[in-house]
Amino acid sequence: MLPEVLGENPTALAVNERVPDGIIGATIAVDGPVLFIAPERIVSVCRVLKDEAGFECFSAITGVDWWPQEPRFEIVYFLRSLRHNTRLRLSVKLAEGEPLDSVTEVWRGANWYEREVFDLFGVPFRNHPNLERIMMPADWEGHPLRKDYPVHGHRYSYQDE
């Protein structure tokens, strides 16, 4: 069942028809609706949005850490439809250590964005072409954008430290 706050939103209706248990919640933010998607359904929802609802390209993928609230991580997808000139936000809530399917098969450019989320938050993505650190050095320990990681870091990144 679609949350009432979405009303008759055509995109949400299309998604709900194809992937019945995809949308598990919604809210209306200042810049439009935000759909909460079940983690297992993210790839099928994205595929429906790209192929049928006209969201040919995506803007970004990022994460938010809500520690100490549970579930801790919120992965946010910013989608953009050029032909309808609209944007949409998807949000997936994950617990720590819970893996998420990669959407690189839907949009190739998600590659680097998911690497960044993995690097800075520690969210593992399944089926990702090359899931390795992108911003931090390859041998870094820890995930800097987590709320329990100090701003100044645990150690310097110099080789001889």
Place this chain on the structure above:
Amino acid sequence: MIEGKAHVESLDAEHELAVGDVSGIDVPEEQKVSPARRMTLNMGPQHPSTHGVLRVVLELDGETILKARPEIGYLHTGIEKEAETKKYQQVVPLTDRVDYLSNLINNLCYALAVERLLSLEIPPFAQWMRVILCELQRIESHLVWLGTHALDIGAMSVYFYCFREREEILKIKEMFSGQRMMTSYIRPGGLALEPPRGWHKMISKFMERIPNAVDEFENLLAANPIWVNRTKGVGRVPLEVMLDLGVTGPLLRAAGLKIDVRKDTPYSSYEQFDFEVPTRTANDVYARFEVRMEEMRQSIRIINQALAGMPSGPWKANAPHIVLPDRENMKTHMESLIYHFKIVTEGFRVPAGSVYQVVESPRGELGYYVVSDSTASPHRVFMRTPSFGNLQSLGPMVENGLIADSIAAMGSIDFVLGDVDR
């Protein structure tokens, strides 16, 4: 790629390099390389033509690039992490330094995002002032791009001409804010300081000299057969591939797609201005050069319209809890002093929520995703920077081409490493 062969004057005169098409046609048999001939070369973080600290690991056969893998993170300074520890108004100087060649536009994006969360109305004078400053910033960024791009390809004098014009814009920015680059002039609530006396005359004087300069620079290069040869047909990536990779901005416009955030979802009173979105269809380095030159002309047009029809009024919003009071009021009125003290020491609270605000940066779609948890510090500031998305197209753009063409292609992407790495 230019169909045919690029004849290389070498010691054995019959040695000709076959130039392959970058759009994905199968590499012909004589070009398939045995592992013994492959060489892995590091176009390392320190390099004059990588526009910052970008590392590209190249697999080469002679001068032909077989595979290119960019590696980033050398300029990562944790701006997003740091923004979470600062108050909302203290994040503004951080945004200056994200894309250090288009500071005011980053300021504007963050300010608009915070203002949307606060539901703050900005007076028309401040909005038009922001438009003028952002278009000046766009011209400045494109001048730097033109100078460095031409320098990479070998046309060194263009660099000096462009930076001479850029100097005028830096003087304007210094007149407004005291700072040449990291101005932090556009803040949530309006502008940082009142526009100085004589600002209109200074910008008008610059507007008199810049159109001739833009024409001169374009003519310097477009009439030059070496420039045309080095840039036409180079660096093609099919439009669908670029859209799939998350590329935005002049690269898409040079491939025929007419998108511009200022037209599609106007912000800060851009809908009141009359300008065009230039497009080309050739989708090569030369087309991107033409698109950016045209964008400079359209920016000039916008600034002239703004100077002619500037509204009058306050330069910041009427929100004493959020916007600092005038210095004179602060020194004479008790309430202003208390507001000033509270804002500086405690900051202002922003209602809980999140917003994704998009603006058109000279590099593409710039977006700030600000998440608020109703305290005086943002919970998360994510910067969707255009260079991060555009850089993913580097691999497809330079593969199966020559190293020299890759330099031209990299310049045409116009990425800034501060944007990429934050």
